[in-house]
Amino acid sequence: DIPVITIDGPTASGKGTLAAQAAAALGWHQLDSxxxxxxxxxxxxxxxxxxxxxxxxxxxxxxxxxxxxxxxxxxxxxxxxxxxxxxxxxxxxxxxxxxxxxxxxxxxxxxxxxxxxxxxxxxxxPGLVADGRDMGTVIFPDAGLKVFLTASPAMRAERRYQQLIGKGISASLDALRADLEARDERDRNRAVAPLKPAADAVLLDNSTLGIEESVQQVLSWWAG
Ligand code: CDP
Missing domain, CATH: 3.40.50.300 (P-loop containing nucleotide triphosphate hydrolases)
Structure with missing residues (x-):
């Protein structure tokens, strides 16, 4: 069986960065769904x-x-x-x-x-790290490790803001926060594949963790 690690969570929780770095560390493929x-x-x-x-x-x-x-x-x-x-x-x-x-x-x-x-x-x-909303619940229900990544709305808005500014795109922190909260609301409440942790997911709140610490956490869970 081809191993899979899933990383699901709300918008701007850092799923993409975490998935990319975990995939790089393992030498695996990545799916940004x-x-x-x-x-x-x-x-x-x-x-x-x-x-x-x-x-x-x-x-x-x-x-x-x-x-x-x-x-x-x-x-x-x-x-x-x-x-x-x-x-x-x-x-x-x-x-x-x-x-x-x-x-x-x-x-x-x-x-x-x-x-x-x-x-x-x-x-x-040799393996896949997949990130999204329903990777662990719908697409790869047999994944060997399922991570549900969260961070506070304030932290997520701040990260998204820095990301955009870094690319030279102007943005408003308040508008970003309002948009991400509206998006989470819609993703959580839809009838099909709503955003929620899989029953067997482990929760990771990275509000106070650096990316390196989050990657190490995932790798150590995988190593079991
Ligand atoms: O980067 P951000 O978290 O804002 O968004 P994204 O992961 O690129 O996904 C964009 C939108 O696609 C999300 O708001 C979800 O509604 C939807 N999506 C989904 O429904 N299922 C997935 N597996 C991935 C994304």
Whole structure:
């Protein structure tokens, strides 16, 4: 069996950084499942598919043409000339509007179902660290270690703010906090795959932990 570690949790809890560093330390693959929802949201925007159109969105998700090339994320869509690389959407995907739209479209069961197999395909030797909202509850229920990562809303807003400022994107701390609380609310209360810890998940609150300490915690849980 190909080993999997899942890291689920609310927005800006540091899942992505933790997953990337744990995967690097183990020499494993990484799945950033939120990125697939974000790419679906962006592709839907480009193709003019509405956030309420579950079937249209599921078709966008099924037809998603994404390629990872180092730091670049190449998305092919209707306007991509044949035989050419897709558009590099790495920066566009990180935008807050795209995250918000991703949160809205991910509430449709048809969209989630359309992305199932794509996510399972990331499970390759020697192992996978997968982060998202339902990695431990829905996609990889047999994962050997399930982590549920939390941090206070104030801390998460602050981290997201620093991330954006660091990239030269202007942001308002209050607006970010309001947006992330609204997003968590929606993710927790949706009917399909709501955000919650798996019954067998271990909880990690990293409000007061540095990234290095969080990585060490995960690795020591894995080493058991
Ligand atoms: O970086 P951030 O935590 O803000 O967002 P993300 O992990 O990139 O995910 C964007 C949105 O996709 C989330 O707000 C979720 O609603 C949705 N998502 C999901 O429903 N299931 C996943 N496994 C991953 C993301």
């Amino acid at each position: 939120g990125l697939l929802y974000r790419a679906t949201a962006l592709a839907a925007l480009r193709q003019g598919v509405a956030a309420e159109d579950a079937d249209g969105l599921a078709a966008v998700a099924r037809g998603l043409k994404l390629r990872f090339d180092g730091e670049r994320v190449l998305l092919r869509h209707a306007a991509t000339p044949p035989g050419q690389d897709g558009e590099d959407v790495a920066d566009a995907l990180r935008q807050e509007q795209v995250g918000s739209l991703a949160s809205r479209i991910s509430a449709h069961g048809a969209v989630r179902a359309a992305l199932n197999q794509l996510q399972l395909d990331f499970r390759r030797l």
